[in-house]
Amino acid sequence: MTIVYEQWQQQAKQLATLFGIEQTHLVSTADALVELVNNEPAEQLVVLGPSTPLAEAVGFSEQCRVRRPTLGVVLLRQHLDINVMTEALRAGVREVVDANDPAAILAACARSQDLSRQLEAKPKLNGATVPSARTPEGSEPLGGQVITVFAAKGGVGKTTTAINLAVALADGGRHKVCLMDLDLAFGDVAILTQLSPERTIADAIPVADRIDETGLRSLLAPYRSGLDVLLAPVQPAAAEDIGRQLISDLIQLARDAFEYVVIDTASAFSEQMLAALDATHHYLLVTTPEIPSLKNTRVTLDMFDLLDYRKAARTLVLNRADSKVGLSTADVEKIVRMPIVGSIPSSRDVPVAANAGVPLTVSSPSHPVSQAYRDLAVRLFLNPNVADLQKRSRFSRGRS
Ligand SMILES: Nc1ncnc2c1ncn2[C@@H]1O[C@H](COP(=O)(O)OP(=O)(O)OP(=O)(O)O)[C@@H](O)[C@H]1O
Ligand SMILES: [Mg+2]
The missing domain is CATH 3.40.50.300 (P-loop containing nucleotide triphosphate hydrolases)
Structure with missing residues (x-):
């Protein structure tokens, strides 16, 4: 399922159609969004519609990055602006996409879900046999x-x-x-x-x-x-x-x-x-x-x-x-x-x-x-x- 937060009804409908009505949880208030995210720990994707105030999007993403790193946030904007993109990406939004470009929205969401799946699978994968940049500085054994x-x-x-x-x-x-x-x-x-x-x-x-x-x-x-x-x-x-x-x-x-x-x-x-x-x-x-x-x-x-x-x-x-x-x-x-x-x-x-x-x-x-x-x-x-x-x-x- 994709969680879509959008206050404008018409826009919300369009997004639900894009993702598939059956596959979308629509919410129209910030409180409802937080409640839904908390109640659905397995969800991997939140799409913040173009009406989302930037401050709200930034605050929400910062929280998610710390508490739910596997949950991807994709932000839609009517106009792409470099300052908005910079601030949003800095806060942890995975992608900022033009709200009028359905193909770009779907592609960004697919990439985000892919990333979330990789992150969730990560602890289950076999550990690497080679010490790496995860190893604290100075404790790397000899070798190339x-x-x-x-x-x-x-x-x-x-x-x-x-x-x-x-x-x-x-x-x-x-x-x-x-x-x-x-x-x-x-x-x-x-x-x-x-x-x-x-x-x-x-x-x-x-x-x-x-x-x-x-x-x-x-x-x-x-x-x-x-x-x-x-x-x-x-x-x-x-x-x-x-x-x-x-x-x-x-x-x-x-x-x-x-x-x-x-x-x-x-x-x-x-x-x-x-x-x-x-x-x-x-x-x-x-x-x-x-x-x-x-x-x-x-x-x-x-x-x-x-x-x-x-x-x-x-x-x-x-x-x-x-x-x-x-x-x-x-x-x-x-x-x-x-x-x-x-x-x-x-x-x-x-x-x-x-x-x-x-x-x-x-x-x-x-x-x-x-x-x-x-x-x-x-x-x-x-x-x-x-x-x-x-x-x-x-x-x-x-x-x-
Ligand atoms: N400094 C440069 N100046 C001009 N052209 C460049 C420069 N660096 C790379 N290119 C050209 O850009 C193209 C892509 O380069 P390259 O194949 O190294 O990228 P890549 O990231 O490995 O791509 P891929 O993801 O497809 O593997 C090539 O045609 C290459 O010749
Ligand atoms: Mg290459």
Whole structure:
């Protein structure tokens, strides 16, 4: 069922029709909403209609975020306004959607319910076998560092970042790096590096219960000096057979053999991505200076809070940072409430490199984009910059 709070009768009727009359609990006062939410502990979605005063929406979401984190709140507005969106997302509203766009409303509600289901399933899943960014600082055992490149929105530059960062970390063979393409259904690493997918992670499926370091090494494709790649399956359907435990095991094996494990991901909080995120030491969150991307980054950060992923382990990378789209760096930081630690410029040479199948860090090491990735690798991992760490932990104290 979907709980819909809307004071205007006509609008309420339209929303009930959109979600299905039988599937909707309609309420028209704030008291009735709170009472219904309290009486229905299994409900996962509240839609606040366009007549909801912003202060009420903010107050309600703040309460839910603390008391009922699995309950998603979707706010509808007649006009989308950046200040309203910022305030609402800050309060914990999952999405702010145009009240006149039924397809967008249904899509936002589906995403929210998906997230709620993942959150509810979380405690029942098998625990990760690898210590992760959930582990308190300083208590992580030895082994390679796991760096996961993630974004809840597709197409923002995750794969570009994962590949170029991995090349920069390997630093011409000075460090041992394993790049894992865990975008299991639609992985692009093979095509962007021209590696032949003769062996992929799919070959681990039949030996999932007994894979060891030799087994992992036999699946890796050597790319550059110091850099080996575990490619995604060629057939998208194989992704379904790759379980959470296999992913945890492969990451642990890679940690035993490499200094850095860089993981490219799919834009989803699927069980497989959660296995990778659970095993991660550093989250590299990629975003772009556009409202949908920033909104999804904010939602991701809230999700990370709920999952208990350490704030100091998160780094925000702004891709296409210099795009002239009307949002300054300060605007971006204000919306996502996190400092930007890495900025990658926009360049048509990036897609050109993708079409050629040779990453820019390989073909043009002195290109500004390559320099930006190398700078990121050095500052964050190879020679961590104290100022960056302080910046991150200063922002990571408290929620705001
Ligand atoms: N800094 C940049 N400047 C210009 N184009 C870029 C930049 N970064 C990425 N792109 C282009 O944007 C597109 C998406 O990039 P990429 O595949 O890395 O994103 P992704 O987040 O991995 O996408 P998906 O969710 O589909 O896996 C590609 O065509 C890529 O060449
Ligand atoms: Mg990708």
